[in-house]
Amino acid sequence: MMRGDLLGLKAYQPIIPPEVLSERAGVPIEGVIKLDGNENPYGCSPKVGRALAGYPFYHIYPDPEQRELRKALAGYVGVDAAHIVAGAGSDELIDLILRLFLEPGDGVINCVPTFGMYPFCTEICGGKVIDVPRDKSYAIDIAGIKEAVGEKNEKTKIIFIASPNNPTGNITPQRDILELVKLGKVVVIDEAYYEFSGTTVAPLVPEYENLIVLRSFSKWAGLAGLRIGYGIFPTLIAEQLLKIKQPYNINLAAQVALQESLADIEYLQGTVQKIISERERLFQRLGELKFLKPFPSQANFILCAVVKGNARLIYEGLQKKGIFLRYFDTPLLSNSLRISVGRPEHTDALIEALKEMC
Known part of the structure; x- marks a missing residue:
């Protein structure tokens, strides 16, 4: 069965x-x-603990459309709220992206060594992991990615790039990311460690139909135990993700913690x-x-x-x-x-x- x-x-x-x-x-x-x-x-911020202790509405379901949450995140990122979707950690968003795009057997480019959730979730979603090794300095292999995409053609749907990369710590330059965007595949830039590098392509997302940026509150904001992350998406993709996600995927404690964190930058x-x-x-x-x-x-x-x-x-x-x-x-x-x-x-x-x- x-x-x-x-x-x-x-x-x-x-x-x-x-x-x-x-x-x-x-x-x-x-x-x-x-x-x-x-x-x-x-x-986490001391304000988080105080706010969680005094919050009176845990008996009420959270907003499935994440209105206040997305508005707060949009202000932090500097894009319209229509581009934002939050998840129970960026792990949930990785899974949702794969479910949205993959048909059985579709390919996903994985630039190894990198974060293990990309191949793990790809296999669960019925996709095919296509490993493209990084070079000796752990930079991504642009030519290798292009070759892998060319070989698989339309069966390759998504390219995952962590920047800074986990576990190597190096970033991928913006010029390389935009070179990949030209391939016409969905390019997901995982910026879980953005706050420690200050390097981002998030402002470019509204300019492209196939560029996604993921971020987390686990690392910089100290909220790993509450599981909350978010993504910056082209609006069409954001609309579809809001439709297919679990309705109440972000619990109220996590929402309160995120908003208090943004109030204590x-x-x-x-x-x-x-x-x-x-x-x-x-x-x-x-x-x-x-x-x-x-x-x-x-x-x-x-x-x-x-x-x-x-x-x-x-x-x-x-x-x-x-x-x-x-x-x-x-x-x-x-x-x-x-x-x-x-x-x-x-x-x-x-x-x-x-x-x-x-």
Whole structure:
């Protein structure tokens, strides 16, 4: 009865919650140094907690058309609200985009190594993942994408580009994005880490019928646990997404938190600047360790190649000390660690632990 193609689907590997990490490491939960999820170590705006505690209408269904939410987001982005659709995290919007465009067997360009939700959701939606490897500096391969699109022709529908890219941290220049837009396929630019780079193509969306930008409040605004993201779409696509999404997809707590976050931009920009400053310090400290090669990043994490030693052993050894990173060992990302930027004391603890181990 179940779909045969899904029975063999490999489950997505999500972030492990802190209580599980605490038990695994044998340290109190407050002693866990969680540098694996690219979360904001300073949390959300203080206004969010106060607003959530005092909100009186949780017994009422949220607005399925997201009117006030879209209006607030439009003011932040600088586009008309007709271009905005919010989702339960940008993950939901990735799934909705794929469901809107894909027929069984249609192709989706995936510029590996990159965010794992693109191929995961593509397979669930019955699409075909077409991997186009990035170059040695992790820049996208424009010629390779054009070749892949040309080979598949009309069966290739969507191109996903994360900028800054997760897990490598580099951006894709606007000129390259516009070169892809010329191919006539749907080009989705995932700007989940935009606030840490300041580089965006969102203002260009109204000029094109096939350019989409996705963003998140999980990283910069500290709302990962409430699951809210949004996209900037051509109006025709936005209209269709509003039609096919679950009617009440954004819960009221998430809506209140987003609106309060946008009302406290100065505070949140302050925490973003702290993270950017600590990112530069972390990059410098990691570069002093001869067994690591950190890559420059415009996100809130740093990818490191382990050039001497075994990344898995380092990863597991740090876990025993209550420090948790992300480990990668794939053909295009071998013997590597991704380190989220934490507070200064987290950086200090990590560097000391690495020195002790290696």
